[in-house]
Amino acid sequence: MLERFAAKTYTRHAYSILQRTIMTRFALVPLLLALSPAAMAKVYEFQDWAIACDNTRHCEANGTQSQDSDNPVSLLLSRDAGPGAALTGLLQVADPDDGKVGKLTLKAGKLNWRGLAPEQALSAAQMKQLLPEMLNADSAVLNDGRHQWTLSLAGLKAALLKMDDAQGRVGTAGALVKKGGKPDAAALPALPAPLLRPAETPPAQAADKTLLPALLREARKTAADCWSDLPDSENPDSGLYRLGGAQVLLLRECSRGAYQGGFQAWLANDKPPYRPRPLKLKDEDGQPAELMNASFDKGVLSSYGKLRGIGDCGDSYSWAWTGRELKLMSADKAPQCRGIAGGVPLRTWATRQK
Numbered sequence: 050m051l052e053r054f055a056a057k058t059y060t061r062h063a064y065s066i067l068q069r070t071i072m073t074r075f076a077l078v079p080l081l082l083a084l085s086p087a088a089m090a091k092v093y094e095f096q097d098w099a100i101a102c103d104n105t106r107h108c109e110a111n112g113t114q115s116q117d118s119d120n121p122v123s124l125l126l127s128r129d130a131g132p133g134a135a136l137t138g139l140l141q142v143a144d145p146d147d148g149k150v151g152k153l154t155l156k157a158g159k160l161n162w163r164g165l166a167p168e169q170a171l172s173a174a175q176m177k178q179l180l181p182e183m184l185n186a187d188s189a190v191l192n193d194g195r196h197q198w199t200l201s202l203a204g205l206k207a208a209l210l211k212m213d214d215a216q217g218r219v220g221t222a223g224a225l226v227k228k229g230g231k232p233d234a235a236a237l238p239a240l241p242a243p244l245l246r247p248a249e250t251p252p253a254q255a256a257d258k259t260l261l262p263a264l265l266r267e268a269r270k271t272a273a274d275c276w277s278d279l280p281d282s283e284n285p286d287s288g289l290y291r292l293g294g295a296q297v298l299l300l301r302e303c304s305r306g307a308y309q310g311g312f313q314a315w316l317a318n319d320k321p322p323y324r325p326r327p328l329k330l331k332d333e334d335g336q337p338a339e340l341m342n343a344s345f346d347k348g349v350l351s352s353y354g355k356l357r358g359i360g361d362c363g364d365s366y367s368w369a370w371t372g373r374e375l376k377l378m379s380a381d382k383a384p385q386c387r388g389i390a391g392g393v394p395l396r397t398w399a400t401r402q403k
Contacts, residue, residue: 099384101381108215109128110208134216140165141169145196183202223236241401268325279303296318297317350368365382
């Protein structure tokens with residue numbers, strides 16, 4: 050049913066290959082050899098719309114201006130799985146003059162709304178009014194009296210049909226696109242988010258300044274490529290972080306592009322023998338994850354890989370220290386490079402924290 054729609058599919062690994070090819074010096078061949086067609090989280094693009102669903106069956110779809118339009122605009126649509134779940138929205142525009150955007154008027158089909166904010170949450174009731182108008186229009190136009198933003202609706206129906214399909218709603222009364230005679234109760238239920246128990250991590254110690262170079266010397270013995278790709282003479286970023294007990298986290302930048310760096314991470318002892326062990330981070334598909342622009346704060350290791358320098362698209366991951374390991378806490382992807390600062394992330398992994 051969905052195959053007739055032309056969709057551009059991103060997997061975590063294909064996404065990483067694109068990043069490395071453009072922005073870092075990571076070798077492409079080993080990544081290609083590591084690809085597996087089985088069970089990968091996907092982000093689908095249908096013309097000017099993108100969609101992703103996470104491990105709970107929560108789905109998000111985002112639309113933007115068309116490729117040849119200048120003023121960035123985004124409409125993010127979100128819906129939980131399960132009968133009775135409502136569609137909500139988040140509308141945002143970027144000011145082309147880096148000034149102040151006034152109150153917006155939105156026109157879509159017969160609908161004409163006034164007084165919207167530059168970043169406007171849209172309730173389930175509002176989406177019930179807006180969605181039918183958008184499904185029968187080519188675009189939705191916003192105006193603040195000085196500038197105009199045109200939200201493309203090309204690909205909207207295909208993206209929402211994909212959402213309905215992922216949540217088991219096609220042919221039900223609650224479907225967004227292809228409603229049918231099946232009751233809303235026939236929709237697939239939401240899946241529980243995994244429970245994650247983050248552990249508290251201690252503050253840095255004065256001795257960490259001298260411990261860091263000692264650990265880096267030990268790590269170099271088993272990760273020579275990291276130093277050959279980015280030698281110490283290029284001042285790579287590095288850090289040491291306490292995890293509790295006698296364990297520490299070691300980070301070092303191993304590759305560098307025009308606007309981002311790739312990192313490696315190790316677990317190590319804070320006293321000899323240090324025994325730095327490379328961390329094997331996992332993505333939402335349980336596959337090896339790569340660490341980009343890494344940071345560690347309050348027990349959470351974060352990664353954000355940009356697809357281009359202005360940072361309006363890319364992917365984000367976070368792993369929480371549990372006292373024994375770093376486990377995936379969250380993941381999202383922003384595939385649309387359309388000028389919105391920070392991109393518009395689509396959630397691909399969620400957890401419950403306790």
